[in-house]
Amino acid sequence: MKILVLIGNVPDTTTKVKFNADKTAFDTNGVQWIINPWDELALTRALELKEAAGSTIESIFVANVGRSETEGTLRKALAVGADEAIRVDTDPKDAFYVASQLAQVAKGFDLIFAGIEASDYNGAAVGGMLAELLGIQSVSAVSGIQIESGNLKISREIDGGSQTLAMNLPLLAIVQKGIAKEPRIPAMRGIMMARSKKLTVVAPMEVETLTSIVTFESPAPKAACKMVAEDQARELIRLLHEEAKVL
Amino acid sequence: MSVLVYTENWDGKFKKVSFELASYAAKLAAEMGVSVSAISLGPVEDSELAKLADYGVGRVLSASCKDYNSLDNQAIATAVAAAAKHVNASVVILAQSNLGKAIAPRLSVKLKAGLVSGVQGLPVSLSPFTVKKMVFTGKAFANTTIHTAIKVITLAPNSFGVIENKVQEAIEKFDAGLTEADFTTKIESTNKVTGKVLLNDADIVVSAGRGMKASENWGPIEELATLLGAGLACSRPVSDEGWRSHGEHVGQTGKIISPNLYFAFGISGAIQHLGGVSSSKCIVAINKDKDAPIFEAADYGIVGDVFKVLPQLIEAVKESKS
Numbered sequence: 001m002k003i004l005v006l007i008g009n010v011p012d013t014t015t016k017v018k019f020n021a022d023k024t025a026f027d028t029n030g031v032q033w034i035i036n037p038w039d040e041l042a043l044t045r046a047l048e049l050k051e052a053a054g055s056t057i058e059s060i061f062v063a064n065v066g067r068s069e070t071e072g073t074l075r076k077a078l079a080v081g082a083d084e085a086i087r088v089d090t091d092p093k094d095a096f097y098v099a100s101q102l103a104q105v106a107k108g109f110d111l112i113f114a115g116i117e118a119s120d121y122n123g124a125a126v127g128g129m130l131a132e133l134l135g136i137q138s139v140s141a142v143s144g145i146q147i148e149s150g151n152l153k154i155s156r157e158i159d160g161g162s163q164t165l166a167m168n169l170p171l172l173a174i175v176q177k178g179i180a181k182e183p184r185i186p187a188m189r190g191i192m193m194a195r196s197k198k199l200t201v202v203a204p205m206e207v208e209t210l211t212s213i214v215t216f217e218s219p220a221p222k223a224a225c226k227m228v229a230e231d232q233a234r235e236l237i238r239l240l241h242e243e244a245k246v247l
Numbered sequence: 248m249s250v251l252v253y254t255e256n257w258d259g260k261f262k263k264v265s266f267e268l269a270s271y272a273a274k275l276a277a278e279m280g281v282s283v284s285a286i287s288l289g290p291v292e293d294s295e296l297a298k299l300a301d302y303g304v305g306r307v308l309s310a311s312c313k314d315y316n317s318l319d320n321q322a323i324a325t326a327v328a329a330a331a332k333h334v335n336a337s338v339v340i341l342a343q344s345n346l347g348k349a350i351a352p353r354l355s356v357k358l359k360a361g362l363v364s365g366v367q368g369l370p371v372s373l374s375p376f377t378v379k380k381m382v383f384t385g386k387a388f389a390n391t392t393i394h395t396a397i398k399v400i401t402l403a404p405n406s407f408g409v410i411e412n413k414v415q416e417a418i419e420k421f422d423a424g425l426t427e428a429d430f431t432t433k434i435e436s437t438n439k440v441t442g443k444v445l446l447n448d449a450d451i452v453v454s455a456g457r458g459m460k461a462s463e464n465w466g467p468i469e470e471l472a473t474l475l476g477a478g479l480a481c482s483r484p485v486s487d488e489g490w491r492s493h494g495e496h497v498g499q500t501g502k503i504i505s506p507n508l509y510f511a512f513g514i515s516g517a518i519q520h521l522g523g524v525s526s527s528k529c530i531v532a533i534n535k536d537k538d539a540p541i542f543e544a545a546d547y548g549i550v551g552d553v554f555k556v557l558p559q560l561i562e563a564v565k566e567s568k569s
Contacts, residue, residue: 128352140349161439210361230551233559
């Protein structure tokens with residue numbers, strides 16, 4: 001079995017988000033880049049499945065769409081244990097563009113993992129689009145995945161509960177929190193080994209974009225927090241009822 | 248041309264978000280000067296389907312086959328795409344829910360339609376069709392133009408509201424042409440917590456963090472949530488410790504929610520947590536540390552001991568209800 005994990009290159013979650021002067025582009029100055037947190041959990045689960053006793057997983061590939069400066073993120077994925085990486089050499093313009101680029105390198109995998117969304121543009125779209133482009137089934141909000149004697153068991157979250165599913169391969173699993181406990185941290189040995197692992201650079205296809213960001217807006221500044229004394233719970237409820245009108 | 252809305256149900260009852268979607272679709276269709284229809288999948292009684300007319304969507308296509316209840320991504324995307332073609336939809340609207348997020352991207356490819364997910368309110372412009380969405384997990388918004396003839400959007404919950412607007416109902420049976428073989432998602436078991444308010448659907452959310460000290464201290468949090476008819480949430484350390492389930496974790500790597508009222512008990516308010524809740528209309532923070540960052544995001548705050556404040560709040564809510 002071959003697994004592919006899609007890797008997003010996103011700003012560190014503590015980044016203070018800034019834009020250029022006319023608010024048309026994200027200011028990447030001083031930004032630290034990381035593996036999209038959900039993709040990192042997906043990769044961790046893929047590695048656990050490969051290492052499990054009796055595993056039939058031959059290899060775990062990681063792929064992203066990005067310029068050479070995103071290779072650090074792919075190398076980190078190799079350092080924690082992925083076998084090979086693929087980078088489609090272009091800027092990720094919109095979700096359809098990215099999914100179409102990935103579709104050319106994602107053929108032939110039995111199981112594909114995508115994070116439920118990326119922490120930068122929160123599109124929640126690339127995984128589902130890729131599944132549709134490949135013509136394969138998808139399951140979203142996946143919070144658990146087991147392979148028991150070759151059979152795939154998926155746990156997914158539904159509103160207000162969870163379900164266990166039996167699914168066939170090939171499958172694209174769109175994963176969320178819970179799929180793995182903690183992301184792996186690369187060890188020195190892994191970092192050394194990652195340098196010699198194969199990273200294939202693929203030229204982009206010509207694909208149109210369907211959407212474009214016109215301008216960014218920062219959230220409106222918050223008014224100062226209105227403080228209520230510790231023993232004035234009744235006053236707080238009155239304010240929520242009469243002033244904020246949310247109760 | 249028309250606007251189509253996919254109204255999700257659970258066990259034959261529409262979710263609250265479906266009425267918000269219907270309200271939104273009716274308003275958008277009126278602004279565009281086109282008609283509006285809904286597609287409903289799975290067994291739903293006519294009396295329930297007719298409720299959409301209370302929110303401005305009279306024409307409802309209903310494909311009542313029970314196989315849709317497996318929430319099979321391929322089959323549902325195929326059915327919604329068929330409905331979109333049937334009504335000649337130029338805008339298709341879904342919820343920014345677990346299911347909506349799964350279906351919208353597939354639909355986007357099927358219809359060759361640009362997708363924007365997590366749209367906040369009505370478009371900022373109809374021509375070009377431009378909508379506002381949250382980006383960087385609540386740290387900013389992006390006005391995004393969709394260039395294609397057909398548009399697919401998912402609406403952020405609570406970003407529009409439920410608006411009554413009674414119209415004449417017109418329910419039609421709809422057959423998307425699917426057979427049993429098209430449904431390949433096999434459910435082995437369902438663990439549904441009944442009687443609980445769905446976190447993404449909730450108007451009010453009661454959330455608690457590490458300040459609660461241990462999982463056995465959640466009693467008053469649950470009591471307050473029950474009294475208010477609120478959903479329950481927690482911060483990341485709480486779900487990482489296993490005090491509460493991952494499904495309750497709100498924040499940058501958990502759920503992103505936007506209720507009308509968000510209570511944060513004993514949550515310091517790390518930037519990753521605020522990302523998941525900052526689009527709440529009103530945030531109330533209770534924390535013993537007056538310098539906790541949560542107070543910068545909050546509208547109302549109490550500096551104090553959560554274990555002292557909680558019982559008083561519970562009493563005050565009971566009084567206000569009586």
